[in-house]
Amino acid sequence: MSVAAHIFRWVVLTVFTAITLVPLLWLLLSAFKTNTELFASPFGLPAHWSFNNFVNAWNAHPLYLYMRNSLGAAALSAAIIIVASLMASYALLHQFRLNRTTFGYLMFGILLPVNALMTPIFFIVVFLNLYNSVVGLSLVYAGLFFPLGFLVIKTYMDTTPEAILEAARLDGAGFHDIFFRIIVPLTAPGAVTAGIFLFITAFNELLFASILTTDTDAQTMQVGVRYFLTTYAANYPLAFAATVIGIAPTVVVYILLSDRIVEAMTAGSIK
């Protein structure tokens, strides 16, 4: 490879890595500063490494409630999607007349820009008496993100060898037995992959969380973090500390499982 190509390659990698990391590091450093310090030297290191901002942010707004609601909505919606997807994918392993039509119906939402549906979904949630509740939000996420999880799980389940199912049937295993004893265990890795991805997606959602909740008892981290900008406009480092707390869960999961997550978030799309 020529020297020019070599230099070009490293320039590309360096530039994109810097654009990705520098603002994040700035946010992290600024979360340790005082407000005066931030305005006096926005790009310097903090004078003292104190966790005051984090403690104050945690106490200023009920961050623990936001965190609980976010984690709850993310976990519940992922669980609902996994169960519904496992069941539906298993049903579609069988031959029946409307098999392909059913698959098409279950998947058509993946091509819809879901934000366009925010108005009717708002009224459906109100009608179901689930406005302003974590359960309502979880159900909406379960619906909106269902096609993504379903695609990953179905693709995985479809690789189950037909011979295994035949053998089980010959042994006299019933419809439910085969599902619980064979299909679910064999599809578990695919379900976990989908679960991680769905959890992160739901945890990070803002629009539906902000239109479907009004009380701190139901509001999520993404909604709550915004209050720090509007009500504490004079104290940016506090908002930064809250933001760092808000992104910590997904970043920690990512650091632990990065390869798996990269695979998970693109797995369904490429197949």
Added chain:
Amino acid sequence: MRQQFQIALYLLPALLLVTVFFAIPLVAIIALSATAWVGIGVPRFVGLGNFLTLFSDPAFLLAIRNTMVWVVVGAFIHTPLCVLVALVVARKPPGWKIFRTVLFLPNIISGTALALLWYFVFHVSLGILNGGLAAVGLKSLARNWLFDPDTALAATLTPWIVYVGFGMVLFLTQISTIPQEYYEAAKIDGASTFRQDWSITIPLIRRAIALQLIFVVGYALRSFEYPFIMTSGGPANSSITLSLYIYRQMITAHQYGLAMAAGLITILIGVVFVAGVFWALRRAER
């Protein structure tokens, strides 16, 4: 017969989710887009009135224009950058896995946090951008990016343009399926790395490129966090998007019929673009 009942039973939860959160909203949006409704009472039929109102509302026209800019910028600036980085990383330079992990990082961070981050990148006195310009002696170029109608839209587009991780991984996945022999044969023929990428890799990842373009359209039509948090769609609606417009009609103005009409137009735009991508891919496959 018994098995058919069991199959139906297993399909039930999935069918319920899709019916309640996709099918019913879609039908509702089509039916109620022809009505005026403030949330209580009976929706009043207004025919095409909402659409006439929308197309004479400068904010809506700007929302459509800006959403188109999102699509165009995504297709012609963001996507080529994703391809470029994927081509570089696919050659497996030292530490390529670390680069892949770092570049993908923004995809697992919430749009809210990223928008907040870029709000401060463009901040007039605290921002890295103005700070950097001053440091290299270009202080005259520094400005209040987010409050200047000439730069607000570009500022809200910037994070989307530069976060290439998702597209990169999409392309890397397909590049990894290309047989190594193709490149070895090209090397024997004396083809440069650039030539190999241009004549072998890019044509062979056209399916991934089509997929990426579908994601770009979807993302553009859903773009909400960056304008909402960085500029609130301003100044003077210069950075408003369709999602933000619907949100405003619904939450601020309580014009639900109008919001649904705007939603329907958003969906139709999506259908047209996605069909266009499929059509282009068909032609390329021939």
